[in-house]
Amino acid sequence: MVNLGFSIGDLHFKNPVMTASGTFGYGPEFDDFLDVSRLGGIVVKGTTMEPREGNLYPRMAETPSGMLNAVGLQNKGIDYFETNLYPCISEYDTNIIVNINGSYVADYVQLAERINSLEKIPAIELNISCPNVKMGGMAFGTNLDSAREVTKAVRSVYSKKLIVKLSPNVTNIADFARVVEEEGADSISLINTLLGMSVDVVKMRPALSTITGGLSGPAIKPVALRMVWQVAKAVRIPVIGMGGIMTTSDALEFLLAGASAVQIGTASFIDPQASVKILEGIEKYLIEKGFSDIKDIVGFINRTC
C-alpha cells in the first residue's frame, strides 16, 4: 500500500486530489457519478457575503483545448450556504473548503469570520484571482500590496487553514507567493484562469457578454505548470496545483514539479469522474514506479536537475 496522504499544517488530506472551485458545484451535483468522500477535498463554488446573480449570458465560449467562462461568482451568498448547503454537504467524509470572494477587504474578513465558526469547514481558499468581476477578485491578486493586505486581514480573523489562490495574470507569480506566505497563508493554490477572449466572427462580436473571461482547460496547462514550479521553489508551505489537469499524467506533472496536491477543474465537465480516475491513476503510478509515499515524487524534478 502506498501512502497518498498529505497535510497542510495539522490538517490531513487522505489523498492529494481535490476538485476546483466553480467546477464541482457543492458536491451533490456529482453524487450520481462518484463517491465524493473518496476525494482528498472539495473546494465549493466561490461564495460571497451577499447573493450574486453573476454576469449576463453568454458566459461561456469554447476555445482550442479549453474554455472561457465569465460566470462572475454567481452564488446565493453566505446565509444561504450556511442554512441550506452546509448541513447537507458536511456529511461528506472529506475536507470541504470554501472559496471566498469579495469586492473589498472587509467582505473577505466578514466571510472568513463567518466560516471560521462552521465546524466542518477546516479551511478556506481566499480567491484573489477571479477575472470575471468588476470589483475585487483579480484586482487583489495582481497587486502585491493588495494581496498582502487582504491576506493579512483575513489571517487576523481566521484561525483554521488559510489557502490563498493566486492569479496567473501577473509578471512574477513567485513574488505573490512569497507575500502571502509572509502574511501567514498556510498553503497556496494556483492557477486561477488566464484572462482571455474570443470573438464570434460570424456575428462580428465578442463571444462573451463581458468581452473577456477566464481561460481554463488543457490549453493553460503549460503555463500553470510553470507557475506551480516557480511557486513551489519560492515558498515552504504546501502548494496546490491546478490548470488543465485532465489525466493522471497531467496531475503527475504538477506533483513532480513541486505541487503537494492538485485540483481538478474543467475536466469534471467533460468527465464527471475525472477526479477519482486521476486519484486511482496516481496510486497506480506510484506502485509501478516503486514509490511508497506520494511525498517521494513531490518536486522530484527539482531534486535531479
Next chain:
Amino acid sequence: MVNLGFSIGDLHFKNPVMTASGTFGYGPEFDDFLDVSRLGGIVVKGTTMEPREGNLYPRMAETPSGMLNAVGLQNKGIDYFETNLYPCISEYDTNIIVNINGSYVADYVQLAERINSLEKIPAIELNISCPNVKMGGMAFGTNLDSAREVTKAVRSVYSKKLIVKLSPNVTNIADFARVVEEEGADSISLINTLLGMSVDVVKMRPALSTITGGLSGPAIKPVALRMVWQVAKAVRIPVIGMGGIMTTSDALEFLLAGASAVQIGTASFIDPQASVKILEGIEKYLIEKGFSDIKDIVGFINRTC
C-alpha cells in the same frame, strides 16, 4: 475588388498577413510551398550581433493544442545575415522585417544601426520578449523601465519603421504598449510566447533542456486575442496581432478585435501554406460580408459594444 493593404506610417503592406519570427526561417524554407512574395511581409528569424548556438536539445515539447520551444535565438549573427542571407531574400517582393535581439541595450542599438543601412529592410521588430535566453530578451519586455530604455535607444539610431514585439508574461500589457508608443515605436506586435513548462512523467524530468520554454499555438489564442484587444485600445499606432492563428477565422478574430495585421507563427509548421490560405480566406470573408476595405473590419467589435 477589396483593398487588403495597410500601412505603418508611410510603409505600405500589400495585405495584412505576415509570418512570425522564428517560424518561417528566412523565407526560402517555404519556397517549395508558396510564393513568399504574396505575403504582406515576412519577419525573419531572431537575429543577434554574434552567432548563437541556442539552447541544448531537447528544445521542443508538444502540449495540448500547442507547443513549447526553447530554441534560444540560434542564428548565425548579423554578419552572416548581411553577407549570405540578405542578398538572396531581398529578391522577394514583400516587406522583409528583421527581428532583433540582444543581451544589453547596446546590442540592440548596434544591430539597429547595422540594419538601418540595409536598403531592402524597411522595418525591424524589436524583440523584447524572448523567454528562452538567460540575458536580455523577456527581461526587457517585463519591466517598464527597461522597455522604455531599449525602445528609446533604438529609436534614436533607427530611422525606418520600428515595430516593438511585446511579451505576454506581464500583469498589464497596455502599460508596455503605451510606453513603447511614447518612445517612438511605429507599431506594436504581440504576443510572443507565454512562458510554460512540460514534464515527462515517464522519465520524471522536465521535457525541455531549459525546463521552461515558450508556449505557442492555438492554446494561447484566447490570451493573445485579449492582449491585442487591450493594446489596440491603448495606443494609436497599428497593432500586429499573433498567437495561435491557424485559420482564417482565427485571423479575423484578431482583426475584429483591433489588430491592423496578423502574423502567422506555429501554423506554418503544420501547414506551410497556412499564411496564404489565411490571406485568401480574409479576402473571401470581406467579399461575403460586403466590405470593400480591410480597414472596415479592424476593431469592428469595439465600435459596436
Next chain:
Amino acid sequence: MAKRIEDFEVIDNKRINNDFFILDLFSVNKLPDIKPGQFLQVKVDGSPETFLRRPISMHDVDYDNNAIKLLIQIAGKGTETLSKLQNGDILNIIYPLGNSFSIPGVKEKVLLVGGGCGIAPLLYLGKWLKSIGIAPDILLGFRNSERIIEYDEYLKIGKVFLTTEDGSRGEKGFVTAHSILSTLKYDRIYCCGPDSMMKAVAMYSRKNNIVCEVSLENLMACGIGACLCCIVETVKGNLCTCIDGPVFNINDLKW
C-alpha cells in the same frame, strides 16, 4: 432519477438531408426512465475544437431495445463529426439530463410547435402524450419544402400543420402566422426552435392566455448544474438551463 455516464454503440446513422441526420444508439444496459424534454451530453472525439460535450435532445426512446434516437443538425465541427459516425462506433454519453415538459390535464388541447433542430424533442414528447391519451396537434415551420424533415413521423402522433417561409408547402410565413392559431383554441403549447420562433410563440400564448412551455438551447459546458454557464434570466433569478430547464414555462422567463 440518477444520471449516468455510459457508452452507447451507433447502430444506425441516417442522413436525412444536407443538414440533418438521425443517430440510433444502443446501450448494453437497461435504459433508465427518460422523460420527454430531457437531453444528453455527448463526447465528440476527434478535434481540439470539440473540447466540451455537446447537448442533444432525446428524439425518441425505445425501452424494449435499449435504444435512443437523436435528430441532429450539422451546426459546426462537433455535429459534423457526429454525422460521420459509422455503425459500431462508440459514443460516451451522460444522461438523462434536465427537467421535462409538464404533464397536461387529461382534457387539454395541446399543440406542439417546432422549427429547425428544435423539432427534435417534440417527437418523444408527442409519443409520450399519445401514450397518456392525448393526441396533440403539431405545427412545424421550415424554410422551404425541401427542408421539411420527419413529417411522416409526426403524422403518427397527431395532425401536422406546416409553414414554410417561402410558401413552397403548407402555409406561407413563420409558424405564428399559421391559420390554425387563429381558428383553434389550445390550452397548452410546447415549443422548441430558434429563439425568435419561441419568443413569437410565447407572445402569442401570453396574449391568448395559453399555458406555454419552451425548451431552450443555451450554450452549455457541464450539463449537470456545476458550471453555471447556461443560465437564463427568470423571475426567480438566473436559473440553469441544464438542470432547472431546458424546459421553462414562459411565465418564468423575462421574455
Next chain:
Amino acid sequence: MAKRIEDFEVIDNKRINNDFFILDLFSVNKLPDIKPGQFLQVKVDGSPETFLRRPISMHDVDYDNNAIKLLIQIAGKGTETLSKLQNGDILNIIYPLGNSFSIPGVKEKVLLVGGGCGIAPLLYLGKWLKSIGIAPDILLGFRNSERIIEYDEYLKIGKVFLTTEDGSRGEKGFVTAHSILSTLKYDRIYCCGPDSMMKAVAMYSRKNNIVCEVSLENLMACGIGACLCCIVETVKGNLCTCIDGPVFNINDLKW
C-alpha cells in the same frame, strides 16, 4: 528536389505485431525522386495531443504505382491513431524531407544495422544499394524472437544476421555483440535504431576505422528547417536533423 504537400490515400494497413504496422499509401500524382534515408511529415488528425506532424521514414517506395510504405511503431497517441487508419482514409503528407545516406564506393562491403523502428529506413536503403550493385549484409537486433519483424523482406536484399537480447533467436545480446562484427571487416555501416544502439555502433566503427552513418530520430516540429527545434550538436555547430540530417556521418557528431 522540391518538397511537396500532398494527400495520400491509405491502400493497406497491415498490423505486424502488437507494436508495429505497415501503411501503404497511394498518391494520384507521380512520385518525385525519393532518396534512401529521407522521411516525410504526416498530419495526424483526431486529437489535440497530435497538434504537430509526425516524422516517419520512407520504408519502401514503389514508383510504378506511386505508392510508399511506412513501417511504424506505436509509440503514443499519434502513431496509435495512424494504426487505426482504414483503406480509403486520406493522410496529408509533406515529403520528401531530409538528406540521405551517402553512396558507397562500388567495391565497398556494406553493413546495415537496425533495431526497433529504426529498421524502417533500411529496407529502402537496402533495395537501392542492391539496385546499384551492392549486396549489403544486414544486422538486426530485437528484444526477443517474438519481436522480429520484416525478416523476410530484408532477406531479399542480402544476408540477414540477428541478435535478440534474450537469445531466443539469432545471437544473444545487443547488435554490437554479434560475432559477424569480429569476423568480417566492413567498409561502411549504415545504422538506425535506439540512441544507445547507434552510439555503440558508432564506437565500434570508430575503433575499427569504418565509415559509419547514423539516422537520427530527434523530436521535430516543422521538418523543413524553419523552427530549429531538431538540432544535434556537431563539429560544425548545431545542425538541424530535418534538413542537415536525419543521416549524419559519425565523424560529424559529438558522440
